Amino acid sequence: MSDMESRSGGRGRGKDDKDKDKDKAGRRGGGGGFFRRRRVCKFCVEKIDIVSYKDVKLLTPFIPERGKIQPRRISGTCAKHQRALQTAIKRARQLALIPYVTD
Ligand SMILES: [Zn+2]
Numbered sequence: 776m777s778d779m780e781s782r783s784g785g786r787g788r789g790k791d792d793k794d795k796d797k798d799k800a801g802r803r804g805g806g807g808g809f810f811r812r813r814r815v816c817k818f819c820v821e822k823i824d825i826v827s828y829k830d831v832k833l834l835t836p837f838i839p840e841r842g843k844i845q846p847r848r849i850s851g852t853c854a855k856h857q858r859a860l861q862t863a864i865k866r867a868r869q870l871a872l873i874p875y876v877t878d
Contacts, residue, residue, distance in 0.1 A: 816853035826859040828866035831873065838864065838873060
């Protein structure tokens with residue numbers, strides 16, 4: 776994005792101002808240190824082979840606000856356990872243990 780900065784010499788259109796505003800708004804700090812960068816699968820660490828759909832407490836951390844399943848990139852869960860987790864979550868949803876959509 777350094778290209779944009781060097782380019783903004785002339786004031787051509789209102790677009791520039793808009794972009795600046797956006798940049799300001801989007802730059803809310805606060806992010807640091809919230810999520811640990813451990814890339815270790817929680818289930819592997821705790822040696823949980825079978826992810827039970829009844830264990831809601833285990834599943835809920837992987838379902839952020841919107842009711843979606845957290846992607847592996849973020850949660851760090853390995854492929855094997857992510858799959859098990861997805862199945863468990865889907866089952867739990869059918870049993871209404873977990874909401875499909877939260878708002
Ligand atoms: Zn794992």
